[in-house]
């Protein structure tokens with residue numbers, strides 16, 4: 263059944279909320295090229311970073327049109343919609359919701375009317391001072407009476423867009439240079455006015471952002487893999503603390519803050535595509551090396567090394583290489599199970615994890631298996647897998663994990679789970695092993711993981727493992743997904759989110775003179791100013807595959823029951839016992 267409110271769900275089992283990824287951003291300035299299609303394929307390459315909604319803004323030099331909707335890039339766009347997005351520059355976005363719900367109103371790029379035109383903005387990351395920025399905006403000029411925030415957009419991205427748009431400085435460039443130093447947290451921005459493509463990256467460079475060159479233009483993208491797919495060559499990273507502008511005068515660059523590099527180590531472990539390179543280091547090679555180091559740290563006699571498809575594959579290759587134990591695939595993944603508008607029947611729900619994974623009995627029966635995964639968040643997926651492999655006849659199951667125990671939440675764009683849900687928060691390795699029902703369990707050390715990335719330890723964020731955060735954090739009540747929404751309610755902002763317009767997912771701004779003129783067929787100029795409609799677009803729960811949760815949405819109830827009384831050989835992990843579970847306050851570096 264297609265859900266009539268347009269919200270998207272892949273909650274095959276309601277209530278099972280998986281971790282969410284960051285988003286993907288893509289920007290292109292290329293006169294003479296079909297920029298909408300370049301953006302489409304760029305987003306296609308970045309789909310793993312956000313699967314809730316997708317959007318592209320394009321400018322022909324006179325006006326900006328945006329088309330966005332809930333769903334995968336391939337579901338949102340078709341030939342017809344792309345042909346309505348004409349011009350010489352474009353910005354695209356695929357979203358996971360980390361601030362503001364998963365709804366059409368919060369899809370990106372966001373639009374804002376500036377004194378000189380329009381700004382369209384796409385954001386990867388998560389600001390940690392949204393409450394402060396919100397208060398700054400409202401204190402200065404009251405709650406916006408127009409624009410996306412006025413229409414119920416509750417994201418930090420809309421907040422940045424509003425602050426850029428209302429700024430009294432002469433140009434968008436000046437406004438950006440004034441605003442960017444005030445943003446705290448993680449942000450990779452790709453934004454544009456009618457003429458110029460802009461990009462900016464937070465001073466820590468938490469999320470990746472790269473600059474590429476086309477024969478007739480420039481590209482910025484979250485990952486190098488997106489450059490490859492559009493035929494752009496990698497020029498360099500956008501530096502942490504750097505602001506870039508690209509137009510007919512070429513590329514201009516300015517620094518808005520000193521670099522304090524703290525790149526997310528989890529991009530190397532799980533988030534980024536294996537064919538991406540971050541700060542000169544191949545993500546694939548990093549993962550293989552993590553596997554090698556894992557093998558050295560946690561040796562065990564076994565017959566077969568197998569990955570949890572597919573994120574565990576490079577580390578499993580490395581583990582097999584180093585240990586000399588044969589590599590094999592003991593599980594087959596249904597590559598086409600993903601986000602869906604179709605609600606599963608009860609019969610389908612009973613299939614549980616088998617909806618996504620099926621064991622190869624001839625491979626695993628009677629074998630001592632080493633099962634490699636990139637991370638454990640709640641442990642539900644691993645518990646279900648182990649149960650399934652035992653049913654398929656595995657003699658022993660030794661779990662090896664290519665990242666250390668995740669004990670702390672991420673405030674920089676990755677929604678693992680609440681701290682209370684993290685299995686390593688409060689349980690030691692042996693207790694986790696018993697909970698999963700494995701014969702042994704070993705995590706790579708933090709030192710081993712960091713060394714595999716070939717990055718300086720002091721230039722990586724490892725906060726979800728160590729609790730040491732690279733930026734200041736506000737009080738807990740000023741953090742969280744709903745921070746803008748709660749601020750909006752408290753300030754008397756509009757209580758109702760906007761309705762997704764029928765038959766159209768395009769938006770434009772009515773306050774810029776050019777926007778009301780001659781939009782292409784299928785592009786509605788008033789979609790963003792439609793009447794609010796309660797009960798529509800409240801947002802899905804937005805769960806999605808991620809570390810550990812790749813399969814979380816197809817788990818049976820028993821898979822979520824920690825088998826704390828389970829017995830078996832001792833854990834092989836070398837990590838110290840979990841920290842005091844009562845110590846809920848994360849450390850602030």
Ligand code: SF4
Pocket residue numbers: 468525526527528529671672673674675676723724725726727
């Ligand atoms: S807390 Fe973890 S996931 Fe978040 S940015 Fe830091 S290393 Fe990455």
